[in-house]
Amino acid sequence: MHWKMTFRILFTATAIAGVVVSTRTSSGVEPAETSGVALRTAEGAAPTRGVALQSSGRHFVGVGGCAAANCHGGDGTKGTVGSEYSIWIQDDKHAEAYSVLYNETSQRMAKLMKLDKPAHQAALCLNCHAPQNDPPFAGKNVHGSLSALLDGVSCEACHGAASDWLGPHVRHDWAKQSPEEKAALGYRETKNLWDRSKVCADCHVGEPGRDVNHDLYAAGHPRLFFEMSAFHANMPAHWDRNDDRGRAGPDRDKSSFEAKLWAIGQLASAEAALDLLVHRAENTRDDFVLQDKNAKYPSGETVAVWPEFSETGCFACHHNLDSPSWRQKRGYTSRNAGGYPWGTWLFPILPTVVKSSGTSDLASSDSPLSKLIREMSRPYPNRKAVVSNARDLQSILTKSAANIDAQRLSADQITGWLKGVSVTGNSASQQSWDGATQSWLSLTAIHQGLTDVSGSTGQPSEKSQQINKSLEQIRTHLEFPKGFDSPETFSSDPATAISAELKKIHDILE
Ligand code: HEC
Ligand code: HEC
Ligand code: HEC
Ligand code: HEC
Numbered sequence: 001m002h003w004k005m006t007f008r009i010l011f012t013a014t015a016i017a018g019v020v021v022s023t024r025t026s027s028g029v030e031p032a033e034t035s036g037v038a039l040r041t042a043e044g045a046a047p048t049r050g051v052a053l054q055s056s057g058r059h060f061v062g063v064g065g066c067a068a069a070n071c072h073g074g075d076g077t078k079g080t081v082g083s084e085y086s087i088w089i090q091d092d093k094h095a096e097a098y099s100v101l102y103n104e105t106s107q108r109m110a111k112l113m114k115l116d117k118p119a120h121q122a123a124l125c126l127n128c129h130a131p132q133n134d135p136p137f138a139g140k141n142v143h144g145s146l147s148a149l150l151d152g153v154s155c156e157a158c159h160g161a162a163s164d165w166l167g168p169h170v171r172h173d174w175a176k177q178s179p180e181e182k183a184a185l186g187y188r189e190t191k192n193l194w195d196r197s198k199v200c201a202d203c204h205v206g207e208p209g210r211d212v213n214h215d216l217y218a219a220g221h222p223r224l225f226f227e228m229s230a231f232h233a234n235m236p237a238h239w240d241r242n243d244d245r246g247r248a249g250p251d252r253d254k255s256s257f258e259a260k261l262w263a264i265g266q267l268a269s270a271e272a273a274l275d276l277l278v279h280r281a282e283n284t285r286d287d288f289v290l291q292d293k294n295a296k297y298p299s300g301e302t303v304a305v306w307p308e309f310s311e312t313g314c315f316a317c318h319h320n321l322d323s324p325s326w327r328q329k330r331g332y333t334s335r336n337a338g339g340y341p342w343g344t345w346l347f348p349i350l351p352t353v354v355k356s357s358g359t360s361d362l363a364s365s366d367s368p369l370s371k372l373i374r375e376m377s378r379p380y381p382n383r384k385a386v387v388s389n390a391r392d393l394q395s396i397l398t399k400s401a402a403n404i405d406a407q408r409l410s411a412d413q414i415t416g417w418l419k420g421v422s423v424t425g426n427s428a429s430q431q432s433w434d435g436a437t438q439s440w441l442s443l444t445a446i447h448q449g450l451t452d453v454s455g456s457t458g459q460p461s462e463k464s465q466q467i468n469k470s471l472e473q474i475r476t477h478l479e480f481p482k483g484f485d486s487p488e489t490f491s492s493d494p495a496t497a498i499s500a501e502l503k504k505i506h507d508i509l510e
Contacts, residue, residue, distance in 0.1 A: 058134045058161035058186045060144070063089075063151045065166055072155075084238035088155070091236035097152035098130040105220050112219040115299040120149075122299035127210045128203045129153065134161035134186060137209035137301075158199050160188035191247050193261055194401050197228050197268035204231065205272040205346070208279035211302035214309035223314065223485075225345065227438065228265020229258070229445035256409040259417070259449025262442065266353045267401040270346045274390045274397075277311065280304040281383040281390075307381055313344035313432050315486055326491035330430060334370070335377040342376035344434035349442050350397075352420040356413070357400035368392040414450045415509055418467075421446060422506040429498045433478065433490035436498050440474045443505065447471070466508050470501040 067073040067085040074082035089095050098120070100106060106119040119125045127136040130152050132144040156162050165185040168174055174182075179189050190196045204226035206212055212221050237244075245257035284306035297303075309317070332339060350369065351362040362369040368389040375381045375389065407413075425439025447467055451460065460468070477494040480487055487494075 059163050060132045060134075060148065060154070060156045061162045061166050062148050063154045065162065066155050071170075080238055080240050084155070087236055087238040092238075094153035094157070094235075095151070097128075098126075098149050099152065101125055101129055109216065109219040109221060110299075113215060113297045114295065116296035117299040124299050124302060128212075131157050135209065153203070157203075158188065158190060160186045162186070193264040193405065194268055197261075197265045198272060200228065200231060201226065201269050201272035205269050206276050207272060208275060208283075209302065211276060211304075212310065213302065213305060215297070215303065215305070217310060217314075225437075226269055227441045227445075228269060229262045229448075230441055232261060232265070255453040255455065256407075256449070258452050259409050259414050259446055260404060262445035262449060263353050263356070263404050263417075264401050266346075266349060266442070267397045267404075270350055271394050271397045273311070273343070273346050274394050277308075278387050278390050280306055280308050281386050284383070306383065307340070307376065307379075311342055311376070313341040313434055315433055315490060316341045316344070318486055320489060322489075322491075326495075329492070330495075333431065334365070334374055339377035340379075341432065342373055344432045345438065347373075348428035348431075348435040348438050349421055349424055352417070352424045353404075354396060354400045356417055356420065357403040359400045359403060360396045362393075362396070368396065409449075409453060411450060411453045414446060414453055417446050418443060418450060419506055419509050422502045422509070426499050426502045429502065430495050433487045436474070436490070436495065437478050439498075439502065440471065440478060443467075443474075444471055463508050467505055470504050470508075473501050474498050 063085065067089075069075075070082075072082060072084040073086055076083040076086055080087065101120040106125070109115075110117070110119040110122065115122050115124070123137065126132075126144075126149065130144065130149045132148060134156070162169075163186070165182065165187045168177075168185060169187070179192075183189065188195070188199060190199055201207070203210060204224055206224070212224055217223065242254075245254040247257075283304040285303060286306075328337075335341065347369065351367075354360055354362050361367060364370065372386065372389045372393065375385050421439060421442045425435070425443065428435025428439055447464070451464060477498050478487070
């Protein structure tokens with residue numbers, strides 16, 4: 001049963017990924033040798049400001065160490081176990097992550113940003129597209145050989161730099177070691193859903209030292225639209241998805257997996273975004289302006305800009321002006337007219353998730369989230385206030401995730417989540433395309449979670465079919481028009497139509 005179910009969410013999720021992810025350009029590697037750009041280890045003075053470096057000294061041993069047929073390079077005839085390498089190299093986009101740095105978009109980005117190196121040599125890009133150390137920015141220079149870089153986002157980018165654990169992990173007692181013992185060798189745990197989501201968020205949300213900020217967006221980087229359920233479903237699994245479901249929570253209840261992955265993914269992604277926010281508040285460089293026409297953007301670091309536009313709803317600034325305006329009619333909730341809508345992608349559904357964990361009421365006007373939204377709507381937010389509220393919010397999110405992970409979820413509980421998101425989603429959809437899309441992704445994931453917990457196997461129930469129909473309708477209102485990398489005009493028409501479908505979903509569940 002679970003295989004089929006998983007496949008369906010994969011299909012649905014793939015559909016959204018097709019919508020929100022910009023069109024791909026061809027990404028063939030031009031071998032560095034023949035194009036004359038020999039890959040050198042970067043030298044020269046590292047810029048002094050920016051990320052606080054922790055130098056663990058752990059380095060990647062490279063995929064070559066994993067690919068042997070009797071290790072992880074099997075042919076898949078015995079299932080996924082032992083064939084991790086083959087699945088990754090054949091089907092996983094992560095294996096191409098370095099090659100894309102040679103494509104037209106990347107080359108144009110490097111030019112527009114005035115990088116002092118081409119994209120495929122810039123630590124700024126390589127930290128996410130072909131990391132070689134853990135942490136990746138331990139040293140701003142690129143240490144990898146071409147063949148190491150060609151691995152792109154390889155095994156160790158997710159499982160941790162193996163220089164200290166490669167040997168131990170093939171010994172018989174490895175399985176008996178505690179997560180703490182493994183972590184001490186640099187091994188990153190991915191079984192636990194919070195840690196797993198944090199691994200993905202490192203690159204798909206960003207972390208201090210790995211950052212797709214508005215400088216990169218304005219130069220052409222595709223927007224990072226991360227949502228754990230959808231991305232997890234879209235990544236070709238080199239593990240047994242059925243076994244994996246049994247690892248959710250302490251009592252190994254397979255049925256709760258999808259619902260938990262969604263909830264914990266929401267909490268972990270927001271927690272990661274808050275880390276970046278704090279980093280920006282504490283490390284901003286007021287002096288950073290490329291004034292001189294010969295000035296270069298440092299390719300070895302990310303620049304912490306304050307306030308950072310990429311944290312604000314993109315389509316709040318990037319839209320056409322019309323009259324009478326939908327936004328003026330709609331109103332600005334707690335913001336002043338013209339205030340910045342902060343956190344529209346990762347935060348709109350969060351109050352519902354946190355409420356369901358029983359830890360806190362983020363919707364109340366004096367919650368750290370409400371305070372952050374108000375502060376960040378100002379043109380020059382107070383950095384101290386932002387840091388303290390962000391820290392408070394982070395501890396609420398961590399606690400909420402632990403609470404949810406420890407529960408065995410019932411069908412009633414998950415139905416409550418669906419209802420909750422259909423209500424929160426309604427107001428979020430009135431505010432922005434981001435809010436509407438997060439609501440849709442959330443409902444899709446939780447609905448799958450409900451199907452699992454209800455244990456239904458054959459035909460989906462009547463209710464379930466109706467919900468799917470509404471979700472499909474919502475999806476059509478979210479799609480970008482041809483030729484656009486934005487919703488072009490997300491205004492009262494799609495917002496009203498989406499609200500109507502969300503209300504239908506709510507009524508079906510009553
Ligand atoms: C914080 C991590 C991060 C940094 C830094 C980063 N990227 Fe990316 N990049 C990503 C992720 C994640 C994706 C995939 C986005 C998705 O599909 O949701 C991506 C996608 C891309 C794509 C589209 C790939 C495709 O298949 O079409 C290009 C091109 C790209 N990045 C170039 C660059 C360049 C050039 C730089 C440096 C100037 C850079 N990136 C820096 C994380 C990063
Ligand atoms: C983008 C992140 C990512 C990359 C890259 C990656 N993995 Fe994984 N890997 C995961 C996740 C997520 C799981 C599932 C959770 C778990 O079992 O720990 C996993 C599971 C595994 C497992 C455990 C399977 C099981 O059933 O217990 C092995 C072994 C593994 N990966 C090896 C590899 C190898 C070898 C490579 C490189 C060829 C690789 N991984 C690349 C994320 C990644
Ligand atoms: C080291 C950085 C890094 C980590 C960690 C990472 N990713 Fe990625 N991911 C990327 C980059 C870069 C790309 C774009 C690759 C390309 O387009 O060639 C990408 C692409 C993807 C895609 C394909 C998106 C598309 O456009 O179709 C999926 C799905 C994905 N990642 C899921 C995950 C999941 C799930 C995890 C955690 C288990 C994860 N990633 C961890 C960097 C990372
Ligand atoms: C506070 C306002 C604001 C926000 C929020 C904002 N931008 Fe921008 N963006 C700008 C300005 C100003 C420019 C420069 C436009 C110009 O040069 O004409 C720009 C330029 C761009 C460009 C290049 C020019 C173009 O129109 O194609 C892209 C692409 C872009 N932004 C994407 C994004 C994305 C993606 C987000 C959200 C993650 C975002 N922006 C959020 C104000 C904003």
